[in-house]
Amino acid sequence: MDFRTQIASFDALAGINADALILVLVGEELPAGIDPVVAALVKDAIKLGDFELKAGKVLSLQRAEGVKAPRLVLAAAGKATLKSARAAFQAALAQLKGRGAAHAATAFVGFEAMTDSLAEQFVLAAGDATYVYRHTKPSAPAEGKLQKLTLVLNKSEEGAAKAAKSGLTRGQAIGAGIELARECANRPGNYATPTYLGEQVKALGSSHGLKVEILDRKAVEKLGMGSFLSVAQGSDEPLRFIVARYDGAPKTQAPVVLVGKGITFDSGGISLKPGAEMDEMKFDMGGAASVIGTLRAVAELKPKLNLVVLIAACENMPSGRALKPGDVVTSMSGQTIEILNTDAEGRLVLCDALTYAERFKPAVVVDVATLxxxxVIALGGVRSGMYASDDELAAALSAAGDAALDPCWRMPLDEEYDEGLKTNFADVANVGSRAGGSITAAKFLQRFAGKFRWGHLDIAGTAWKGGAAKGGTGRPVGLLTHFVLSQAK
Structure with missing residues (x-):
């Protein structure tokens, strides 16, 4: 998609030349200073009952008198918030889907000022609205002819061009990362294997000058990653431990480390999952997909910091070699783990990756997992669960999520939750009771993160959607990118 800006007077919007003119209107009354031709059309539509200045209302007009663009789309945002503006713009884009408009110009009318955040969401909303998965479905319909989007800036507003440029740049980088994450997640498990994930990171390394190392089973065995190996042992698909480095600062600067759970298909192992919706377990590598997407966004934005991405990738399958309930494995840290449920495998691959992260002497480590x-029961599909070892880190992750419209919610890490992981046969059990399951999973991981500042994002409810809208969301690439960028400051 080609994103551009155009400076124009908002009292002459009707003269803008494009295949479609989208006006996102804020407030319950027409904003002052709006083009009189457009104002008359809006008032007439309201009078006829075809449109209201209420959030969610959209009206598409063809060949509107006095408007140069052959299509005029009015979208009411209601309140002047980033979230409402994005929702209104996406609703407007839906009106153009399949209509043959190659170029759409958009003005956000009634906002106090153009901000970099608004320009960023302009790009991300467009990417979300036009994304179509095709890799294994060549018959998928084209998303339409929309090729260029112009963000119209008010001529009278100082600083709008600078803010828009910054937001468009960041939005396009994050958008590319989100699309990459969605493409990785949406591919079936027989396509998106651990080897495939390694190839994607290698390709990023080649195109963006990153240092990439792909470790195979032999190398992982040498490291003593017994917990990771135990999950992979039931599958014929070879595991991969992926290490990628973006060096944007001197080597003396401690890096940010992102760790992604890369279970490319999760059958549950011997603790087999129910058959219903098991196909969606191809999305269990959503954490890996999101850190790969974030790596791409960061590599394109080139902030002055160092970033390390670690991915433990394998399948969790039942076989004669598979991990069994009651088995005890030894992690890279030396801690022993009793396996009470083989479907609690994500934490088993992550714990060894967290131990591996120690060698980088990181400033902070954040692991991301569909854990x-x-x-999902606690937070649904709106917010990701967030755990943090200190309040400052929790605040930074929360602020990053809010800035990206990719929100999270801090969950507790009280010591009392450790009680549920006690066992007579190892240092720790891999699961506790059903009560507080997301918390005890985080407490398990915390045992392996004691040597650095640590955050954990449980994205089981946000990494993908089911039903008619089934597919990867690309979350939390936005949150992670904003967080990494905040660490450069």
């Missing part, structure tokens, strides 16, 4: 169904 627990309990988090």
């Amino acid at each position: 627990t169904g309990a988090c």
